[in-house]
Amino acid sequence: MKILIINCGSSSLKYRLIEADTEDVIVKGQFERIGIDGGHFTYKQKNGGSLERNAYIPDHEEAVRLLVRILTDPDMGDLESLDEIEAIGHRIVHGGNKFTDAVVLTPQVLKEIEACSNLAPNHNPVNLHGIRACMKYMPKTKMVGVFDTAFHSTLPEEAYLYGIPYEYYKNEQIRRYGFHGMSHQYVSEETARILGVNPSELKVITCHLGNGASITAVKNGKSVDTSMGYTPLEGIIMGTRSGSIDPEIINVISENDHKTLSQVMDILHTKSGIYGLSDYLSPDMRDLTAAYHKGNPNAIRAIKAYVYQIVKYIGAYTTAMGGTDAITFTAGIGENSSLVRSLVCQRLSVFGITIDETANENGNDERIISTPDSRVKVLVIPTNEELSICRQTKALIQE
Numbered sequence: 001m002k003i004l005i006i007n008c009g010s011s012s013l014k015y016r017l018i019e020a021d022t023e024d025v026i027v028k029g030q031f032e033r034i035g036i037d038g039g040h041f042t043y044k045q046k047n048g049g050s051l052e053r054n055a056y057i058p059d060h061e062e063a064v065r066l067l068v069r070i071l072t073d074p075d076m077g078d079l080e081s082l083d084e085i086e087a088i089g090h091r092i093v094h095g096g097n098k099f100t101d102a103v104v105l106t107p108q109v110l111k112e113i114e115a116c117s118n119l120a121p122n123h124n125p126v127n128l129h130g131i132r133a134c135m136k137y138m139p140k141t142k143m144v145g146v147f148d149t150a151f152h153s154t155l156p157e158e159a160y161l162y163g164i165p166y167e168y169y170k171n172e173q174i175r176r177y178g179f180h181g182m183s184h185q186y187v188s189e190e191t192a193r194i195l196g197v198n199p200s201e202l203k204v205i206t207c208h209l210g211n212g213a214s215i216t217a218v219k220n221g222k223s224v225d226t227s228m229g230y231t232p233l234e235g236i237i238m239g240t241r242s243g244s245i246d247p248e249i250i251n252v253i254s255e256n257d258h259k260t261l262s263q264v265m266d267i268l269h270t271k272s273g274i275y276g277l278s279d280y281l282s283p284d285m286r287d288l289t290a291a292y293h294k295g296n297p298n299a300i301r302a303i304k305a306y307v308y309q310i311v312k313y314i315g316a317y318t319t320a321m322g323g324t325d326a327i328t329f330t331a332g333i334g335e336n337s338s339l340v341r342s343l344v345c346q347r348l349s350v351f352g353i354t355i356d357e358t359a360n361e362n363g364n365d366e367r368i369i370s371t372p373d374s375r376v377k378v379l380v381i382p383t384n385e386e387l388s389i390c391r392q393t394k395a396l397i398q399e
């Protein structure tokens, strides 16, 4: 059964065609810089074949048209007919209170997703463009929407409510939603598989540390708390995002620096995090790591504060779950930064955690990096959001 995965960003469209029964990737690639100069397209096949082109791609509809053409191209394509695609799984960022699971996309469902767009104005509209373009060029194919927020729909009320008047929740649905749901779900399930236990018997803290970053407490297979909130700005320090701050700081910067609210919000989104904390040295953990090892005080400050916040969340979530069996690192920094993992785990020795530095330093694949006698297992698992979308799409169409 072939399933096509579509993930639309504001100026990109990433795709992956997966043989769902074996989970083999048949072809993957992306369209980048959609609607801006310097457009670029890649098509990478399982057998090593590939195609790359520079071309202006005006919008997501044109990207889908080109994708359909290349997929069925007699020389280069991997399909004889589009009928071979059983379903398309679309990544959708925000499902609001309404969508707590993957859903078959019908015109009525699209209207309801549109109604959630105010919760993710930079993401949901572009996700919908991609869906509508696929419906235009592949009208006979079943479409499924998989939501970033859905995995966190199991949060208990005490974890998703903010300490503000309840009427804002009742009238405007202001609550913690959480993001990176597919990643947290995927790595928590993989953690259970690697440890040889049922997800329903595992307490795991999943640390998705990329440019955007979030930490989730997964108890018995369900998300019970997560660090991102109403928007992806809340939580730990990120690449350029501040994470949680005292809201009064917004007033103070606005008044002292004569900035509008939107200018202050722009600082919190694009000039903060490890970038701002390192005095604008870099938002990229690779650059900061190199500078850290040379003793650069800006890099040391940023990395220490970053690590501290991760440790704080792990401590809090251990308490929230009444203990933890495992901690799993994933995404760009979580998968690749042995420095961050090592510094975090050093501070967790209070929980009886010890890691094997050789296992921490070496290897690119999923692995256990804690020592056999560590009271809590520590793992590194590369995330695979596309596979998570594929599994959920397959499960839904087989129901």
Ligand code: AMP
Pocket: 209, 210, 211, 212, 239, 283, 284, 285, 286, 287, 289, 331, 332, 333, 336, 337, 338
């Ligand atoms: P993501 O958003 O998941 O693509 O993650 C991006 C982040 O991963 C950036 O901060 C990168 O610097 C970081 N990253 C990628 N490779 C490495 C590496 N080898 N060492 C440290 N950080 C890395």
